[in-house]
Amino acid sequence: MASTSFSVQTSSPPTTEEASNPSMALLSSSDQSPSLPRRSSPFLFSTLLITTCISTAAAMAFAFLLFSSPTSISNPSKLQVRPLTKLSHPVVLLISLDGFRYGYQFKAQTLNIHRLISNGTEAEPGLIPVFPSLTFPNHYSIVTGLYPAYHGIINNHFTDPTSGEVFSMSSHEPTWWLGEPLWETVVNHGLNAATFFWPGSEVKKGSWFCPSEFCHHYNGSVPFEQRVDTILNYFDLPNNQIPSLVTLYFEDPDHQGHQFGPDDPAITEAILHVDAMIGRLIAGLEKRGVFEDVTLILLGDHGMVSNCDKKAIFLDDLAPWIDVHSDWIQSLSPLLAIAPPSEFSAAQVVKKINEALSSGRVNNGEHMKMYLKEDLPERLHYSESYRIPAIIGIVDEGYKVEMNRKQSGKDCGGAHGYDNAYFSMRTIFVGHGPRFAKGRKVPAFENVEIYNLITSILNLEGAPNNGSLTFPDSVLLPCSA
Numbered sequence: 001m002a003s004t005s006f007s008v009q010t011s012s013p014p015t016t017e018e019a020s021n022p023s024m025a026l027l028s029s030s031d032q033s034p035s036l037p038r039r040s041s042p043f044l045f046s047t048l049l050i051t052t053c054i055s056t057a058a059a060m061a062f063a064f065l066l067f068s069s070p071t072s073i074s075n076p077s078k079l080q081v082r083p084l085t086k087l088s089h090p091v092v093l094l095i096s097l098d099g100f101r102y103g104y105q106f107k108a109q110t111l112n113i114h115r116l117i118s119n120g121t122e123a124e125p126g127l128i129p130v131f132p133s134l135t136f137p138n139h140y141s142i143v144t145g146l147y148p149a150y151h152g153i154i155n156n157h158f159t160d161p162t163s164g165e166v167f168s169m170s171s172h173e174p175t176w177w178l179g180e181p182l183w184e185t186v187v188n189h190g191l192n193a194a195t196f197f198w199p200g201s202e203v204k205k206g207s208w209f210c211p212s213e214f215c216h217h218y219n220g221s222v223p224f225e226q227r228v229d230t231i232l233n234y235f236d237l238p239n240n241q242i243p244s245l246v247t248l249y250f251e252d253p254d255h256q257g258h259q260f261g262p263d264d265p266a267i268t269e270a271i272l273h274v275d276a277m278i279g280r281l282i283a284g285l286e287k288r289g290v291f292e293d294v295t296l297i298l299l300g301d302h303g304m305v306s307n308c309d310k311k312a313i314f315l316d317d318l319a320p321w322i323d324v325h326s327d328w329i330q331s332l333s334p335l336l337a338i339a340p341p342s343e344f345s346a347a348q349v350v351k352k353i354n355e356a357l358s359s360g361r362v363n364n365g366e367h368m369k370m371y372l373k374e375d376l377p378e379r380l381h382y383s384e385s386y387r388i389p390a391i392i393g394i395v396d397e398g399y400k401v402e403m404n405r406k407q408s409g410k411d412c413g414g415a416h417g418y419d420n421a422y423f424s425m426r427t428i429f430v431g432h433g434p435r436f437a438k439g440r441k442v443p444a445f446e447n448v449e450i451y452n453l454i455t456s457i458l459n460l461e462g463a464p465n466n467g468s469l470t471f472p473d474s475v476l477l478p479c480s481a
């Protein structure tokens, strides 16, 4: 059993008391979420001191078996990493449920998700997405530990202002995708990685060539069952060929959330379906005798909120103050991103729009605010990229932006992409496996912490990123007393 911990202390881990007391966790996380103290540069690193617990693990395993009580919730710090019994190396199975809003796990009897929660470590209340709380920026932050400004995927769709080229969710040219995703880190260390879908996984970067046996090109029509069964087959390989990292992606319940909003019975149905897929996965791992050896990380990319009740802001209403041309708009809602031509002053455009919004004469104008990107709240980390358009509009929770009343879209459904401080944008995080205490709760955290968490479990030295070096120690079971 091997694991790595970084010994540089830059922040305090949650206390045992916080971890076992949900109300304290709530306070702690709400303190944390709007103003997360972060290093201003993504790559300000102290020297890493890497310590491994390979040698101590075997001894601890014996001690653990003899003396540890089963799954103490009250004092997880007394527990130690659990030894592998069948696998020769740590394996992380990273599962994304797209648009799984935190709290969805209580919508139905999600027996399998709750099995992971009660026998693993859960972020309560939830995992905080990066801004903008959209699918591609978040999935790529999860696997790189970088905010979108640094990993380059600043929106689901955008235009590169220098080249004029357009990024879409099917763009696989490596120049778009910055940073080092987990699968690249894993193969850099001579190990196998496998991806059954993940944004960015088909991009050939560094030593990652998206090998056909381990890398599946996105096709949303592949049944969820087939995805699970393919992953399970990897555990039938000779031990040294079993991938150290496996990603698994499900489009649900995002799909239903957009269509019907977060409180529709269709969501409940979708939750039960993905829960059944988790059950299928667990059963397959148990059949192979590796369930307790594999680290399962179950998470989502963002939450979902209803945008019903006529919560629209129409850009046509701004006309008496400024004519916002449709070809200036890079994205409309809920992230309004505007790139005016160079002959227009971005500062003047922002001033005029804000004058209009605060005039009391624009429908729902008080629910949107425009910013020059460099003036956005620092906690959003959304300015340090030339790809981010000069002007960003932030709308209140559940509001939407439309060009005009004629082109008004679907009246009622669900959306995400809002300020990541909103609770509705949070998603789930559950870790289950040898390095996660059973029944433990940890305070909410941002998903840029996941990269270091996984490299730590895999005992790999990761690439520089925006996550905290001490975070893994605050969540994972210690290697030694």
Ligand SMILES: [Zn+2]
Residues within 6 Å of the ligand: 098, 099, 134, 135, 136, 254, 301, 302
């Ligand atoms: Zn999504």
